[in-house]
Amino acid sequence: MAAKLLSRYPWASHPFIVGAPMRVMSGASLAVAVSQAGGLGFIGPGVKTQHMEADLNEASTLINEARGSSAFSAIPLAHPVLPVGVGFQLWGDDIEIAIATVEKFKPCAAWLYAPRESLAEFDVWSRRIRKVSPQTQIWIQIGTLGESKRLLQSLEKPDVVVVQGLESGGHGRATDGMGIMSLFPEVADAMANSNVPLLAAGGIADGRGVATALCLGASGAVMGTRFLAANEARISQGYQNEIVRASDGAVNTTRTLLYNHLRGTFGWPAEYSPRTIINKSFLEHQEGSSFEELRKLHDEASKMGDSGWGPEGRLATYAGASVGLIHEVTEAETIVRDVQRDALSRIQSIGVAN
Amino acid sequence: MAAKLLSRYPWASHPFIVGAPMRVMSGASLAVAVSQAGGLGFIGPGVKTQHMEADLNEASTLINEARGSSAFSAIPLAHPVLPVGVGFQLWGDDIEIAIATVEKFKPCAAWLYAPRESLAEFDVWSRRIRKVSPQTQIWIQIGTLGESKRLLQSLEKPDVVVVQGLESGGHGRATDGMGIMSLFPEVADAMANSNVPLLAAGGIADGRGVATALCLGASGAVMGTRFLAANEARISQGYQNEIVRASDGAVNTTRTLLYNHLRGTFGWPAEYSPRTIINKSFLEHQEGSSFEELRKLHDEASKMGDSGWGPEGRLATYAGASVGLIHEVTEAETIVRDVQRDALSRIQSIGVAN
Numbered sequence: 001m002a003a004k005l006l007s008r009y010p011w012a013s014h015p016f017i018v019g020a021p022m023r024v025m026s027g028a029s030l031a032v033a034v035s036q037a038g039g040l041g042f043i044g045p046g047v048k049t050q051h052m053e054a055d056l057n058e059a060s061t062l063i064n065e066a067r068g069s070s071a072f073s074a075i076p077l078a079h080p081v082l083p084v085g086v087g088f089q090l091w092g093d094d095i096e097i098a099i100a101t102v103e104k105f106k107p108c109a110a111w112l113y114a115p116r117e118s119l120a121e122f123d124v125w126s127r128r129i130r131k132v133s134p135q136t137q138i139w140i141q142i143g144t145l146g147e148s149k150r151l152l153q154s155l156e157k158p159d160v161v162v163v164q165g166l167e168s169g170g171h172g173r174a175t176d177g178m179g180i181m182s183l184f185p186e187v188a189d190a191m192a193n194s195n196v197p198l199l200a201a202g203g204i205a206d207g208r209g210v211a212t213a214l215c216l217g218a219s220g221a222v223m224g225t226r227f228l229a230a231n232e233a234r235i236s237q238g239y240q241n242e243i244v245r246a247s248d249g250a251v252n253t254t255r256t257l258l259y260n261h262l263r264g265t266f267g268w269p270a271e272y273s274p275r276t277i278i279n280k281s282f283l284e285h286q287e288g289s290s291f292e293e294l295r296k297l298h299d300e301a302s303k304m305g306d307s308g309w310g311p312e313g314r315l316a317t318y319a320g321a322s323v324g325l326i327h328e329v330t331e332a333e334t335i336v337r338d339v340q341r342d343a344l345s346r347i348q349s350i351g352v353a354n
Numbered sequence: 355m356a357a358k359l360l361s362r363y364p365w366a367s368h369p370f371i372v373g374a375p376m377r378v379m380s381g382a383s384l385a386v387a388v389s390q391a392g393g394l395g396f397i398g399p400g401v402k403t404q405h406m407e408a409d410l411n412e413a414s415t416l417i418n419e420a421r422g423s424s425a426f427s428a429i430p431l432a433h434p435v436l437p438v439g440v441g442f443q444l445w446g447d448d449i450e451i452a453i454a455t456v457e458k459f460k461p462c463a464a465w466l467y468a469p470r471e472s473l474a475e476f477d478v479w480s481r482r483i484r485k486v487s488p489q490t491q492i493w494i495q496i497g498t499l500g501e502s503k504r505l506l507q508s509l510e511k512p513d514v515v516v517v518q519g520l521e522s523g524g525h526g527r528a529t530d531g532m533g534i535m536s537l538f539p540e541v542a543d544a545m546a547n548s549n550v551p552l553l554a555a556g557g558i559a560d561g562r563g564v565a566t567a568l569c570l571g572a573s574g575a576v577m578g579t580r581f582l583a584a585n586e587a588r589i590s591q592g593y594q595n596e597i598v599r600a601s602d603g604a605v606n607t608t609r610t611l612l613y614n615h616l617r618g619t620f621g622w623p624a625e626y627s628p629r630t631i632i633n634k635s636f637l638e639h640q641e642g643s644s645f646e647e648l649r650k651l652h653d654e655a656s657k658m659g660d661s662g663w664g665p666e667g668r669l670a671t672y673a674g675a676s677v678g679l680i681h682e683v684t685e686a687e688t689i690v691r692d693v694q695r696d697a698l699s700r701i702q703s704i705g706v707a708n
Contacts, residue, residue, distance in 0.1 A: 179534060
């Protein structure tokens with residue numbers, strides 16, 4: 001299954017490493033760098049759906065510059081496809097603009113998640129994307145066994161399903177989430193006859209996590225937070241400093257909608273929340289400070305530059321529970337290659353006791 | 355490290371499978387069967403500490419009967435050791451009785467967890483156990499990065515550390531727990547220089563989980579719930595039926611102290627709670643039923659035989675989040691061998707994309 005999946009992305013290599021579509025933070029530079037290193041990078045949703053066009057324009061330019069001298073030369077000229085994916089939040093993105101953007105750029109994959117009300121929205125988006133760009137593979141992110149079972153009934157079968165555990169930084173299941181160790185194999189069993197490759201997401205930040213994903217039955221592994229520590233990430237310095245600094249995700253991160261609300265983002269379906277590194281906004285929220293007070297202090301912090309983040313800061317610092325495994329900022333290419341190499345060497349070493 | 359650990363338990367084989375010390379439920383038959391199959395079985399704490407003596411007497415008899423014709427023949431006669439371990443809950447077990455029992459039976463390992471107030475209690479227990487039975491290895495169960503760091507400062511270095519993720523059924527960290535995918539590698543990094551082998555626990559129920567544990571850096575894997583579906587488990591039929599029936603641990607299990615309290619068990623340190631399959635006691639507790647009413651109904655259900663368990667039942671049904679991976683009751687030996695074989699075959703198959 002992993003080989004079959006890789007064959008659809010001919011520039012990619014085993015083990016298959018995917019850069020998650022992180023809102024705003026995974027722009028063209030990061031997505032292209034991940035793909036160029038032998039993974040698959042996704043451009044995240046923008047603040048508005050129309051912002052994705054600028055990212056895709058930039059990605060196209062970067063890819064054209066790199067085509068001759070990189071893994072992208074493996075893309076058959078007869079079936080051109082943009083070797084980056086795009087992510088859409090179904091509840092918030094404008095479907096008309098999204099479809100027009102996909103039609104124009106033909107990204108190799110569209111990652112759909114967080115429908116407003118029901119999984120039937122995946123069918124609508126999938127059908128329209130396939131109509132305008134048959135070469136765009138449909139990826140659907142789920143976080144529960146129930147979703148996997150309902151997906152099996154869907155009219156538009158996805159090409160890939162991403163199974164996200166509660167360790168994730170990105171928005172995931174708030175009330176019915178579970179660690180990837182328990183969630184993934186149960187979903188894999190439920191979908192065993194579907195022939196849909198599954199990827200694991202949430203809490204994967206190094207070669208150990210990637211090897212683990214493969215052991216659980218995944219055809220590849222998705223990393224988000226690890227790529228926030230890439231030079232190419234579109235992230236403030238203060239935020240990136242926190243990704244490198246923070247440890248002990250069990251204690252120092254939490255799932256909460258507070259920071260969404262402080263930033264003025266409302267409307268996520270009730271089942272979803274992101275994980276964030278805890279700072280003063282959350283601590284004072286727990287101590288009973290009013291939302292209005294917290295928002296005032298948050299807005300002041302947002303004008304303070306990099307000191308707005310950190311233990312004494314107040315700004316949103318979304319990160320997965322494995323943030324403590326990330327210790328330096330480096331090129332995305334280095335991340336992909338190190339993680340692939342470490343995963344393979346770990347798998348080779350554990351076959352016998354040593 | 356895994357080979358070095360295995361050499362201490364010469365009847366055991368790679369990958370190292372451990373049967374968790376489940377209170378009452380893992381008695382002599384189960385523990386001996388797990389060890390005899392090439393793993394290491396632990397006898398769980400009894401209702402009272404003195405109950406362990408009967409279990410160890412029974413285990414000794416079973417082991418003597420099996421010695422010549424089993425893996426136990428690998429135990430050197432010059433250094434006899436009982437090839438099963440014992441588990442103690444530090445907050446509740448009587449240390450004097452425990453030490454006398456260890457001295458009498460010389461189990462190969464003592465698994466210590468849940469100190470009443472501080473990790474210093476591990477030092478006291480370790481020192482006294484080592485004094486009366488130097489061949490008894492000290493295993494300590496933790497569930498947080500902080501505990502791993504404090505263990506590094508302890509006077510009595512443990513022989514093995516068990517890292518338990520929040521997927522576990524057994525009592526674990528209630529408020530600062532985390533999925534094993536994130537928790538284990540961070541603890542492993544913190545303890546990398548200690549030379550103490552680490553085992554992974556929580557949510558491991560099949561070969562995938564065991565392979566995963568090894569990928570994360572564990573020297574072996576602990577399973578609890580999977581062995582509740584062993585013929586040798588000391589468990590009511592109605593409870594065991596639930597282990598086979600239940601699925602979707604994210605939705606159908608929860609961490610709660612309610613069932614402890616309904617059974618009259620009070621006193622667990624505040625940081626600990628077990629995971630249980632949800633039934634009417636929990637649902638009605640959430641709906642606001644009084645504890646007195648719930649206890650009355652619970653006590654009535656406890657006289658109903660096997661129908662006291664199940665979705666319409668009311669009795670405690672402790673189980674890990676991977677309960678949905680367990681589909682049949684079988685011999686413990688079959689479980690150990692199947693899981694070992696599946697883990698190795700998975701590891702061998704994922705080295706290349708296929």
